[in-house]
Amino acid sequence: MKVLVAGGAGFIGSNLIDALLAExxxxxxxxxxxxxxxxxxxxLKGAPRFGLYEQDLTDLDALKRVFEREQFEFVFHMAAxxxxxxxxxxxLVEYKNTYTTTFNLLECMRLYSVKNLFFCSTSAVYGxxxxxxxxxxxxxxxxxxxYGACKLGCEGLISAFTYMNGLRTLIFRFxxxxxxxxxxxxxxxxxxxxxxxxxxxxxxxxxxxxxxxxHVYDLVECIMRFKNDLPQGITLYNVGDETATSVTxxxxxxxxxxxxxxxxxxxxxxxGGWKGDVPVFHYALDRIHAAGWRAGMSSDExxxxxxxxxx
Ligand SMILES: NC(=O)c1ccc[n+]([C@@H]2O[C@H](COP(=O)([O-])OP(=O)(O)OC[C@H]3O[C@@H](n4cnc5c(N)ncnc54)[C@H](O)[C@@H]3O)[C@@H](O)[C@H]2O)c1
Numbered sequence: 373m374k375v376l377v378a379g380g381a382g383f384i385g386s387n388l389i390d391a392l393l394a395e396x397x398x399x400x401x402x403x404x405x406x407x408x409x410x411x412x413x414x415x416l417k418g419a420p421r422f423g424l425y426e427q428d429l430t431d432l433d434a435l436k437r438v439f440e441r442e443q444f445e446f447v448f449h450m451a452a453x454x455x456x457x458x459x460x461x462x463x464l465v466e467y468k469n470t471y472t473t474t475f476n477l478l479e480c481m482r483l484y485s486v487k488n489l490f491f492c493s494t495s496a497v498y499g500x501x502x503x504x505x506x507x508x509x510x511x512x513x514x515x516x517x518x519y520g521a522c523k524l525g526c527e528g529l530i531s532a533f534t535y536m537n538g539l540r541t542l543i544f545r546f547x548x549x550x551x552x553x554x555x556x557x558x559x560x561x562x563x564x565x566x567x568x569x570x571x572x573x574x575x576x577x578x579x580x581x582x583x584x585x586x587h588v589y590d591l592v593e594c595i596m597r598f599k600n601d602l603p604q605g606i607t608l609y610n611v612g613d614e615t616a617t618s619v620t621x622x623x624x625x626x627x628x629x630x631x632x633x634x635x636x637x638x639x640x641x642x643x644g645g646w647k648g649d650v651p652v653f654h655y656a657l658d659r660i661h662a663a664g665w666r667a668g669m670s671s672d673e674x675x676x677x678x679x680x681x682x683x
Contacts, residue, residue, distance in 0.1 A: 374398040376444045379451025381408030383553045387588045391596050404428040412553050429473040439480040446488040456519045463518040470522040478533040493545040496520030500650050507656035508608045540602035546611040550678040551588030562626040572636050579620035581651040584612045587674035590667040609660045613667040617675050629679040
């Protein structure tokens with residue numbers, strides 16, 4: 373297939389491109405490097421079957437020209453503002469890079485008859501609801517971050533464009549993803565702080581925040597497996613692992629992997645790391661398990677492997 377990976381210079385997108393190329397597809401990446409980096413895709417320079425546009429997805433006219441030229445068969449929409457803390461200070465970033473990028477890609481898919489879509493949604497659409505009852509049919513949806521709200525808005529747009537244009541759409545709602553090429557988040561933050569001061573570590577919140585961490589290799593494998601033979605309409609899965617890792621446990625793993633000892637953990641206090649953060653989180657994975665998929669790595673294993681990659 374000839375496919376577009378929008379946001380392909382990012383953490384997950386660049387890992388997905390590697391898998392798509394390995395499977396023999398022709399891949400075009402669009403990214404404006406607002407968060408992603410040239411380094412993430414530097415190894416693809418000059419690779420056969422790989423094309424690149426440095427472009428802002430919010431420029432609809434420019435995007436239309438790319439769609440007209442390239443004639444895609446599948447759009448993998450990985451672009452968004454992935455920095456939730458940044459948009460907590462400036463919601464406009466979310467509106468532009470999460471919501472508008474989605475509208476523009478859908479509009480181009482409509483205009484140029486591209487029928488297959490993968491969309492990265494997030495556990496943040498559920499807000500602070502959690503537990504076994506939070507499955508794909510859970511309602512009402514009440515996001516508590518601008519990020520979660522814009523992703524839920526995107527799902528609404530996708531629902532309408534899918535229905536109106538006969539799309540085959542795959543949506544995954546997943547929690548924190550980690551692994552090689554990670555550029556921000558708690559692991560990255562701890563490594564940076566401990567390199568600056570190997571004796572003290574400031575930890576946001578009280579350290580009991582506990583979330584499932586999914587390794588990017590597991591997520592990419594899941595996307596690659598489920599992208600094939602999609603039925604018309606929306607196919608929606610919660611994706612993740614049943615296990616979870618507390619922030620204090622992450623700190624311990626980072627300290628151990630860096631070969632440090634006698635590090636004093638200094639907690640800023642409070643339940644969440646920042647406003648909009650969901651401190652303890654898990655949701656139902658029955659549907660993806662019933663479809664025959666489970667994460668290969670537990671949350672702790674994913675954290676340990678990622679710390680090694682970051683170091
Ligand atoms: N990483 C996670 O923990 C996680 C969890 C749930 C969902 N997601 C979603 O998965 C997707 C990929 O996440 P990621 O961690 O790889 O993030 P990322 O920031 O590394 O990748 C997103 C890419 O989109 C690009 N981008 C953003 N706005 C753009 C614009 N206007 N024009 C062109 N490019 C633009 C960025 O430069 C970046 O390269 C995102 O949609 C994110 O919301 C990520």
